[in-house]
Amino acid sequence: MAAQTTIASAPLANYKGVPDTFGAPSIGQKIRAEQIRAVYLYSPTIAIGSLVAAASLLWVVRNDVPILFQLGWLVAMVAHQGFRIFHYRNYLKANPDPTEAPYWGRRYIVTTIVAGMLWGGAGVLFYAPDSVVQTYLCMVLFAVASLSIQALSIFAPAFYPLILLTLTPFIVRATIGGTPHELALVVPTTIALFIGLSFGRRTNVSGYESIRRRFENLDLIVALRRQREIADKARMQAEAANRSKTQFFAAASHDLRQPLHAMGLFAAALTERIHDPEVLNVVNSINASVDALEGLFNELLDISKIDAGVIRAEPTDFHINRVLDRLRLEFEPEAFEKGLSLRIVPSGQVIHSDPMLLERILRNLVSNAIRYTEEGGIVVGCRPRGNLLSVEVWDTGVGIAPEQRERVFEEFYQIGNPERTSRKGLGLGLSIVRRLTNLLGANMNMHSIPGKGSVFKLELPRGHITHRKNENNTNAETHALDLRGKLIVVIDDEGAIVEGMRVLLNSWGAEVIGSTTGADVLERVHQAERLPDLIIADYRLGDGYTGTTVVEKLRQALDPEIPAILVTGSTTPDRIEEAKLHGFHLLLKPVLPAKLRTLINFKLKRGAD
Numbered sequence: 001m002a003a004q005t006t007i008a009s010a011p012l013a014n015y016k017g018v019p020d021t022f023g024a025p026s027i028g029q030k031i032r033a034e035q036i037r038a039v040y041l042y043s044p045t046i047a048i049g050s051l052v053a054a055a056s057l058l059w060v061v062r063n064d065v066p067i068l069f070q071l072g073w074l075v076a077m078v079a080h081q082g083f084r085i086f087h088y089r090n091y092l093k094a095n096p097d098p099t100e101a102p103y104w105g106r107r108y109i110v111t112t113i114v115a116g117m118l119w120g121g122a123g124v125l126f127y128a129p130d131s132v133v134q135t136y137l138c139m140v141l142f143a144v145a146s147l148s149i150q151a152l153s154i155f156a157p158a159f160y161p162l163i164l165l166t167l168t169p170f171i172v173r174a175t176i177g178g179t180p181h182e183l184a185l186v187v188p189t190t191i192a193l194f195i196g197l198s199f200g201r202r203t204n205v206s207g208y209e210s211i212r213r214r215f216e217n218l219d220l221i222v223a224l225r226r227q228r229e230i231a232d233k234a235r236m237q238a239e240a241a242n243r244s245k246t247q248f249f250a251a252a253s254h255d256l257r258q259p260l261h262a263m264g265l266f267a268a269a270l271t272e273r274i275h276d277p278e279v280l281n282v283v284n285s286i287n288a289s290v291d292a293l294e295g296l297f298n299e300l301l302d303i304s305k306i307d308a309g310v311i312r313a314e315p316t317d318f319h320i321n322r323v324l325d326r327l328r329l330e331f332e333p334e335a336f337e338k339g340l341s342l343r344i345v346p347s348g349q350v351i352h353s354d355p356m357l358l359e360r361i362l363r364n365l366v367s368n369a370i371r372y373t374e375e376g377g378i379v380v381g382c383r384p385r386g387n388l389l390s391v392e393v394w395d396t397g398v399g400i401a402p403e404q405r406e407r408v409f410e411e412f413y414q415i416g417n418p419e420r421t422s423r424k425g426l427g428l429g430l431s432i433v434r435r436l437t438n439l440l441g442a443n444m445n446m447h448s449i450p451g452k453g454s455v456f457k458l459e460l461p462r463g464h465i466t467h468r469k470n471e472n473n474t475n476a477e478t479h480a481l482d483l484r485g486k487l488i489v490v491i492d493d494e495g496a497i498v499e500g501m502r503v504l505l506n507s508w509g510a511e512v513i514g515s516t517t518g519a520d521v522l523e524r525v526h527q528a529e530r531l532p533d534l535i536i537a538d539y540r541l542g543d544g545y546t547g548t549t550v551v552e553k554l555r556q557a558l559d560p561e562i563p564a565i566l567v568t569g570s571t572t573p574d575r576i577e578e579a580k581l582h583g584f585h586l587l588l589k590p591v592l593p594a595k596l597r598t599l600i601n602f603k604l605k606r607g608a609d
Contacts (some may be wrong), residue, residue, distance in 0.1 A: 008216055025098035027219075031434045032210050033101035037154040039108060041150040043088035047081040049147055050115070053140055057122065060136045064128040066124065073125060074597045077118055105155070112158040116165025119144050123170030129177055141170055142192050149196050160197075167193045265500030265593065313354045317463030320382045321353050322577075323359045327380060329585055331366050333602035334595065338370060341377030349382050349465035351389050357436050358391070358460070364433050365393040365456050375399035376453070384462075391458045399450035409434045483597075484509035486604065487530055491518045491550055492538040492567070499534065504593060517542060518550035522557055531559055534603055539568040548578055563603040566589060 004559065025033070054077045058070050086334065091104055123141055128134055145163050152159040171189050171369030174182040328344040335342035347575060351358075362380065369378045383390050400408060409430045437444045448454035488510045490501045500515040504510045513524045518541070525532060537547030551564045566584045574591060579586050585599055 015305055027212060028213050029098040029101070030483065031208070032105065032512075033096070033098035034211055034215075036101045036105045036108065038154040039105070039152055039158060040091045042422050043084050046147065046151055047084050050077065050081055051145070053144060057126065057137065057140050057476055061126045061128065061133050064131055064133050065126050069125050073118070073122060075115065080111075080118060084115075087111060095497050105157070108155070109157050109161070112152065112162045113165065116162040118164075119166040120169040123166070124173050127170070127173050127177075129179070129182070134174070138170065138174075138189055141166055142189065145192060145196055149199060153199075163193065163196050167196075174517075246555060265497065265504050265591070289400070313357055313441070316355065317350055317352050317438075318355050319350050320347050320389070323355060323362060324382075326359060327362055327366055328362065328581065331370065333599045334367075335370055335378065336602055337598040338373075340370060340373055340375075342366075342370075343377065344381045345379065345381030347382040349384065349389050351382070351391070352461045352463035353440055353442070356439055358458075361433050361458065362391065362393065364430065368430065369393055369395035369397060369454075385459060387462060388459045389462055391460060392455055394453065394455045396453040399452050399454055400446070400448040403449050428581075445603050483600065483604075486510045486533040487528060488512050488600070489521055489532045489535045489554070490514045490537075491521070491535070491541065491547060492516065493540070493542045494538070497538070504596075508597060517543070518554065521554060525558065530561060534600060535562055535564040536600075537564065538564060539566055547583060548584070551584070552582065564601060565603060569584060 056076065058074060061070065087107060094100070094104075095105055107503065119141060123137060126133065126137055128137075145166050148159060148162045148166070152162060167189055171186055171193065172190070174186045174370045177183075197518045202352055216237065324344050328342070333465075366378060366380060374397070378396075379392075379394040381392055383392065433444070433456075440460070445457040445459070446454065483505070486509070488505055490498055490505070490512055491514075492498050492501070493516050495516055500513045500518060502514045511528075513521060513528070515521050515524075518537070532554075535551050537551050539547045541547060541550060545569075547566050551566075555562055555564075564584050565584070565587055566579050567587045567589060578584075586605060587596065587599060
């Protein structure tokens with residue numbers, strides 16, 4: 001489900017009561033009506049999800065909570081969801097215009113307040129000290145809060161009461177308990193609450209502007225039909241709207257990755273602090289959900305940008321090795337972790353296409369190949385085909401049956417995953433591949449034999465560059481490596497991320513020197529009386545510094561051969577070339593803990609060799 005944008009404190013007073021031409025509703029009324037309509041349309045999904053979560057919760061607490069409490073709460077929950085569907089059907093039947101929308105908005109707010117009280121009440125009524133129940137209860141409430149961010153954030157007066165009423169009672173109750181286990185649950189739940197509020201706040205203003213721009217564009221279209229003389233002004237405002245969308249998605253790809261990055265680190269760190277087997281299983285489920293949320297965010301953001309027309313092909317002539325080298329940097333550690341061979345065949349060919357879009361296509365194809373290959377490996381290369389070049393990805397995976405070869409390009413369709421297990425991906429990779437291939441105007445061919453493997457071939461025109469760069473392709477022998485006894489330096493201007501990384505790496509056995517600037521690292525290294533084995537640095541640091549600059553200064557002062565990882569929210573060509581020049585590997589935010597550990601092991605092993 002695509003995350004929705006919200007409106008919190010953006011002032012509607014500037015538009016409310018200002019009618020459009022011929023007495024039509026004002027822009028403010030249209031925006032509010034659109035927000036209310038969006039949340040009503042989610043009602044069936046929310047009702048079904050709430051009942052499933054309620055049933056699951058009652059099954060877990062059946063032996064720990066009095067039956068009267070369970071029955072009473074269940075009756076209230078079923079009645080509330082029935083009332084929600086009743087409201088939903090009445091809303092569709094009424095099909096209110098923008099002037100009638102506030103009445104329906106008030107009814108929906110009351111519905112969400114009641115829902116928040118029910119879930120918040122569950123956090124108190126079903127709380128069972130010294131039991132795995134409280135951990136499962138925490139997970140359910142976290143899931144409800146996450147669903148509310150996705151489904152209700154478009155209408156802030158409904159979103160904020162629900163998330164506050166859902167999580168606050170549980171936080172208070174666990175804090176009162178005061179045991180180490182209860183306090184361990186308070187920390188991630190409180191973090192989740194503030195991240196949810198922060199996420200809503202960030203998307204409020206952006207979402208408001210996006211909706212407002214859309215209605216302004218529609219109004220301009222009507223105005224153009226009436227008055228041809230304002231065509232120039234309308235064109236300028238339409239271009240401004242497109243720039244606004246581009247800026248929004250650019251901000252989303254960086255700013256919204258930050259809280260997801262921190263949340264993933266803390267969720268993984270919680271795993272290392274819990275030792276009870278039953279509780280650990282539940283916490284592992286939380287981590288899997290966080291990983292799925294991060295992956296879904298990245299893929300949905302790509303699809304949203306393509307469908308919104310923000311992404312456009314900008315063909316140019318370039319050496320295909322530029323793209324192949326970046327694929328090697330990104331996927332060598334992942335293939336190594338799974339025990340597969342990844343062969344990137346170097347090529348001196350020059351291709352005419354959009355290098356960024358081509359890289360996205362190949363990244364999704366290689367990622368899918370690794371995911372669906374258990375033995376053997378993957379080969380990526382480029383070969384001439386007459387006046388064209390064929391960029392190909394081969395694998396020895398499960399293959400694709402003939403009747404599924406069209407369906408694999410549909411959204412959320414996956415082979416051999418009817419239960420929708422997020423460990424096997426989200427089913428969006430090939431859908432993005434098809435969209436980007438169409439943007440390039442290229443031809444994609446697929447051949448597959450079930451049980452043997454698949455090959456995807458992308459045909460693109462040749463380019464013309466007279467000078468070729470000398471490019472090297474090295475294969476690294478990779479093996480597992482223990483982190484115990486390793487000293488790792490972490491540099492990030494976000495203190496929460498430094499702390500999350502410290503806790504996570506400590507739990508893996510590593511000693512950590514954390515810094516928000518890098519200025520104090522040398523002194524602390526001298527105090528430790530040993531050189532660091534690895535440096536992990538965020539690219540964007542404070543006061544105009546970059547992670548690349550700070551790492552190079554540390555290398556010059558300590559040892560030029562210290563391996564380093566650069567964490568960034570951007571995959572621009574300049575960033576990747578900069579990493580390649582300095583021998584870094586890139587990690588794209590939000591960082592998945594499993595991928596982080598794989599890359600750390602890979603870098604340490606290469607450093608040891």
